[in-house]
Amino acid sequence: MTWLEVDEDSGFGIENLPYGVFRRDGTDARVGVAIGDRVLDLAGLAGAGLVEGRGWFASGTLNGFMAAGRAAWTANRARLRDLLTDPAQRAAVSPHLVPVTDVELLRPFEVADYVDFYASEHHATNAGRIFRPQGEPLLPNWKHLPVGYHGRAGTVYASGTPIVRPCGQRKVGPSDAAPSFGPTLRLDIEAEVGFVAGTPSTPGRPVTPRAFRDHVFGFVLVNDWSARDIQAWEGQPLGPFLGKSFATSVSPWVVPVAALEAARVTPPAQDPVPLPYLRADEPWGLDLRLEILINGGSVSRPRFERMYWTAPQQLAHATVNGASLRTGDLFASGTVSGPTKEERGCLLELTWNGTEPLELPDGAKRAFLEDGDTVTIRATAPGANGTTIDLGEVTGTIRPANC
């Protein structure tokens, strides 16, 4: 397809073309697109007059391009496909290809607001069983609306940023009379998929499921690091706060919505039928196949297609009260978990709150994360024309606490 020597099975072929922000030593951060094992420097292409949008691409963030709207996204993607498939363009384009091993990949966009959902029925059920063993695992509202909350936008970090074990109030023993202060003893991950808004919306004007593609630029992988002991102690009645706000990591490549059209599948049946504002007229399940690795060993393979609430439903819900979107608003799915143990997306579930330690492929055992552990979440999806779309990976290594 393209004149580059790209292994179409690499996941970064012509049907993917995800956007990111990169830096080579001595140069400013700029926007690039992944193709094979290269990064195509869009600021360089724009400077040479080969694509429009030098202002967008020479900035150190995707926000300008994301704000330009769907027509600009479509035009740029089409132009890049032309440039990369027309052999006559090879001489002009080649100088703007950089080996990905030569660059630093940065956080791809500035986060405006960050919302985190709770959209996996399997995760919500497991969490309910663990935290409320006496009650019904799913609360009464769960099948009527995509439960979510706002997280901290200012601590959303690039993949690879070290994660310092947070300190805070927690009860070490469940029967302790009072909390103590210290490092979290239950540091966890949550493997999630996020989408990011490009086109803002007008206050008071909900974004319907049908308008999803007009507002959403693309998808990333998210690790919503969680301190379970801090979270359990602080979380009533207003929800998660310090147990989550220390760090959230996002993958470097934003996969355009258009690249995932071939991954759309029918989501799980919803019973009861949701209220009209949550109904979509096309299927928006996404066949994204995640994998979680701890210290390089695979520990779980969650499948995103099992999520009960879809991304367009989440966006419709979050705006139905008139709340508006800004460019850079990040919406994460909540932990992606499936019906079997091999598909659970966090250690809380994988180790049943630490009571059933997980044996890692190297033989070590983990109830929760230890200092020095490296966690990587990666994913692929079916792409157009029988190709594979690689969503890249989000990774982080645990550093010791400072308290």
Next chain:
Amino acid sequence: MTWLEVDEDSGFGIENLPYGVFRRDGTDARVGVAIGDRVLDLAGLAGAGLVEGRGWFASGTLNGFMAAGRAAWTANRARLRDLLTDPAQRAAVSPHLVPVTDVELLRPFEVADYVDFYASEHHATNAGRIFRPQGEPLLPNWKHLPVGYHGRAGTVYASGTPIVRPCGQRKVGPSDAAPSFGPTLRLDIEAEVGFVAGTPSTPGRPVTPRAFRDHVFGFVLVNDWSARDIQAWEGQPLGPFLGKSFATSVSPWVVPVAALEAARVTPPAQDPVPLPYLRADEPWGLDLRLEILINGGSVSRPRFERMYWTAPQQLAHATVNGASLRTGDLFASGTVSGPTKEERGCLLELTWNGTEPLELPDGAKRAFLEDGDTVTIRATAPGANGTTIDLGEVTGTIRPANC
């Protein structure tokens, strides 16, 4: 004190000097300071070489000046006092004074992250009695930490912005089997006081109570508009989301921390004694006297000095896990309520969840807000040298729902 004819009882005398952002027709938004019934145009002053910081003040937001840090804030405040008290400066400064009636006051800063606390023991106790009548009104964590959560930064609006009644899922009758969709039937206010961060902090480095003044630029009034029926249905287990995210209003004048030194008082005794990271070595209660008016009639007079958790404690808590501050981070106190009915800061409490309608001064009755109602929250505090500090007001009028 000053060469202007300022009534020192006006609340906007030389001991206040709050910062805001204003616009006159035909000109760009710029930073100003309130003095008497005038706005001192700092961009104009800087253009004339009378103060430093033209770049900060000619922008349409306080964020640049807030990011400049405490030394810059102190120097600017001292310089403004000199200019306004030295009669020799009258001719030079007077051209930069604009009648406040000639300007539009805008939202004073761009909000980075927005955190909302729950720091009044009286409010938390009343809310607990209303929502969980069977249980203890205060949950076990409440006296150990300032409970809080993240709100939506993108829907924090200037005072005066109309508030459209939000739509969403709610149960109209408490015994309804399923929710229905429609306008909130329980639209409420929350009278709060917020503080805004100027100087960012380093990830991983908590901001101690002692460092509060190094990071916090000033205080504003906040109305955390709330849809109680939407909030009640959605709120478990992850806390408030659409019941709050449609709108939050802030007052136009940011009162510098330095202007409130004379308002510091001993806060309520804390039992149990908080963990060391929450202990301050000076008293940080603040004697701010709030008043809530509905359609011009006074309905409540909450006193901020009654808040159990102080602003420096809130900031220390929010950062103790390593979460960093950005310029523009807004922290609101939660509803300010006192021990008597006359000091309750929201209709939920004032009408006991609608069961005891409130009679307004004009004879009308309210369980919750009706379309067309205007709510204003205002406050004053003691200032230096026996003066009064006026915090201004935050106001909004309810527009009918669009659904």
